[in-house]
Amino acid sequence: MEIDRGDGRKPNQLRPVACSRGILNRAHGSASWSQGETKVLAAVYGPKAGTKKNENPEKACFEVIWKPKTGQIGKPEKECEMILKRTLQSICLLNVHPNTTTSIIIQVVNDDGGLLPCAINVACAALVDAGIPLKHLAVAICCSLAKNGRVLLDPNKSEEQNMKGFVYLAFPNSIQSVLPEGSLQVGGEPVEHGIITSVTHGAMSVDDYLLCLQRGRAACEKLSVFIRSSLK
Amino acid sequence: MAAASGSDLSSEMEVDAFRRLFPLSFHERHLLKSIRPDGRTLGKARDTIISVGAVTSANGSALTKIGCTTMLAAIKLEVMTPTVESPDEGCIAIDFHMPPICSPIVRPGRPAEAAPVVAKQLSGTILSSGMIDLKELSLVSGKAAWMAYLDIYCLDADGSLFDAALLSAVAAFSHLQIPVVSLNDEGRIVLISEDNGGGKLEKEPVNKEKRKLKLATIPLSLTCILHKNYILADPTAEEESIMETLVTVVLDSSSQLVSLYKPGGPVLAQTSAIQDCVALTRQRLKELQKILNEAISDMEVD
Numbered sequence: 001m002e003i004d005r006g007d008g009r010k011p012n013q014l015r016p017v018a019c020s021r022g023i024l025n026r027a028h029g030s031a032s033w034s035q036g037e038t039k040v041l042a043a044v045y046g047p048k049a050g051t052k053k054n055e056n057p058e059k060a061c062f063e064v065i066w067k068p069k070t071g072q073i074g075k076p077e078k079e080c081e082m083i084l085k086r087t088l089q090s091i092c093l094l095n096v097h098p099n100t101t102t103s104i105i106i107q108v109v110n111d112d113g114g115l116l117p118c119a120i121n122v123a124c125a126a127l128v129d130a131g132i133p134l135k136h137l138a139v140a141i142c143c144s145l146a147k148n149g150r151v152l153l154d155p156n157k158s159e160e161q162n163m164k165g166f167v168y169l170a171f172p173n174s175i176q177s178v179l180p181e182g183s184l185q186v187g188g189e190p191v192e193h194g195i196i197t198s199v200t201h202g203a204m205s206v207d208d209y210l211l212c213l214q215r216g217r218a219a220c221e222k223l224s225v226f227i228r229s230s231l232k
Numbered sequence: 233m234a235a236a237s238g239s240d241l242s243s244e245m246e247v248d249a250f251r252r253l254f255p256l257s258f259h260e261r262h263l264l265k266s267i268r269p270d271g272r273t274l275g276k277a278r279d280t281i282i283s284v285g286a287v288t289s290a291n292g293s294a295l296t297k298i299g300c301t302t303m304l305a306a307i308k309l310e311v312m313t314p315t316v317e318s319p320d321e322g323c324i325a326i327d328f329h330m331p332p333i334c335s336p337i338v339r340p341g342r343p344a345e346a347a348p349v350v351a352k353q354l355s356g357t358i359l360s361s362g363m364i365d366l367k368e369l370s371l372v373s374g375k376a377a378w379m380a381y382l383d384i385y386c387l388d389a390d391g392s393l394f395d396a397a398l399l400s401a402v403a404a405f406s407h408l409q410i411p412v413v414s415l416n417d418e419g420r421i422v423l424i425s426e427d428n429g430g431g432k433l434e435k436e437p438v439n440k441e442k443r444k445l446k447l448a449t450i451p452l453s454l455t456c457i458l459h460k461n462y463i464l465a466d467p468t469a470e471e472e473s474i475m476e477t478l479v480t481v482v483l484d485s486s487s488q489l490v491s492l493y494k495p496g497g498p499v500l501a502q503t504s505a506i507q508d509c510v511a512l513t514r515q516r517l518k519e520l521q522k523i524l525n526e527a528i529s530d531m532e533v534d
């Protein structure tokens with residue numbers, strides 16, 4: 001049974017993605033990412049000397065500032081900052097520049113669904129633009145579950161509100177995924193199949209969640225091909 | 233390098249000093265023997281105590297302790313005008329506070345980083361699980377509805393804050409009793425107090441008797457740490473600060489996944505790890521259900 005999506009896309013089709021780097025002159029690294037109507041800008045300043053209080057001085061420290069399009073900074077923004085900070089800490093090499101702070105500022109230009117995945121993608125692109133050493137890239141996507149059990153990828157805001165539930169997923173993506181012989185295996189599964197971040201909204205069964213994971217992974221592989229070509 | 237020097241010094245050093253200086257190798261040595269420093273096995277959660285009705289001035293309240301982590305939840309109800317878009321629905325406002333008493337890291341001028349995150353997670357989970365039907369909070373359609381203010385105070389932060397907070401919120405909602413109100417002459421809702429409710433009732437009460445809220449499902453959670461190949465259930469604050477990858481799984485009474493929250497972290501979660509976490513959460517759910525039912529039935533006997 002085919003589902004009619006508002007903009008005529010197929011269930012597995014992502015919105016048109018555009019990515020550009022080096023758009024801000026003064027920042028050490030910057031990028032802009034848009035998926036359909038959702039657009040996010042990121043700027044990276046760093047590494048700067050010194051870490052904040054309570055942070056380990058033997059490692060590099062990351063600070064994320066999230067600026068919404070309108071309104072004051074409240075709890076949702078703080079939560080997004082925390083999720084982004086932990087995601088980026090897991091992909092960066094923290095031992096290369098100990099006792100430094102790198103600031104990542106995210107500015108939401110337009111929110112039309114899938115904001116957190118866009119932010120993860122743009123932060124990654126901005127870090128590459130700034131030359132911060134990374135273990136691997138993080139590729140993020142939103143998968144939603146419709147009421148009849150079908151998985152739709154990359155929903156926009158009106159679709160998100162009508163869905164039974166949706167999941168924001170971020171997967172790692174390293175150069176080894178390009179060479180199939182060289183990919184690492186952990187317990188029979190390639191390392192790239194592990195998730196870095198998962199945030200869900202709405203209730204769904206465990207099997208539906210695992211189905212979303214599978215579809216998300218497949219979509220991220222396609223998305224990562226685009227990212228690698230645009231980051232050259 | 234730290235591990236190698238750790239093992240050289242371990243024979244000469246006291247246990248407490250080794251624990252402070254090389255916390256990761258201290259914990260890893262325990263993990264090799266499938267045990268944790270406080271004597272629990274890897275999949276076991278700490279002792280949980282729930283006590284409902286702790287705050288007598290609130291309409292519903294609960295005090296929960298998971299190990300040393302203590303949370304106090306209280307619900308106060310207030311009458312408000314419902315919005316135009318949903319005239320039949322009440323509203324719930326959830327707030328999570330971490331006062332300086334809970335942890336040495338929290339100071340009065342500097343609010344804890346974890347507080348807004350747990351607050352947002354809680355409101356997201358309670359609303360997505362469908363535990364409360366907002367239509368039950370309605371009084372007079374279009375004119376009056378209940379606004380429930382749920383405040384959760386962390387009294388001692390020793391890891392697994394979200395689990396304890398969710399448990400205390402659920403216990404407080406199970407204990408909640410909606411008071412009797414009536415419409416007075418000016419068209420406003422007033423509370424009928426216990427004293428003059430007896431004989432003469434000039435005004436017809438809007439709801440006949442104190443009633444409890446019907447909870448559609450009860451969402452309960454378990455936080456696990458992923459570290460190399462180990463999965464540790466219900467971490468303490470010390471374990472959380474050393475091994476930073478946390479996964480929180482929230483399941484409801486019909487085993488639906490309400491939330492799987494993994495906010496980044498150095499370890500990647502493979503599908504097998506996710507399934508193990510879900511299985512541990514299912515086990516924990518049964519324990520928690522039992523403890524919750526006992527606590528509520530104890531309260532009702534009184």
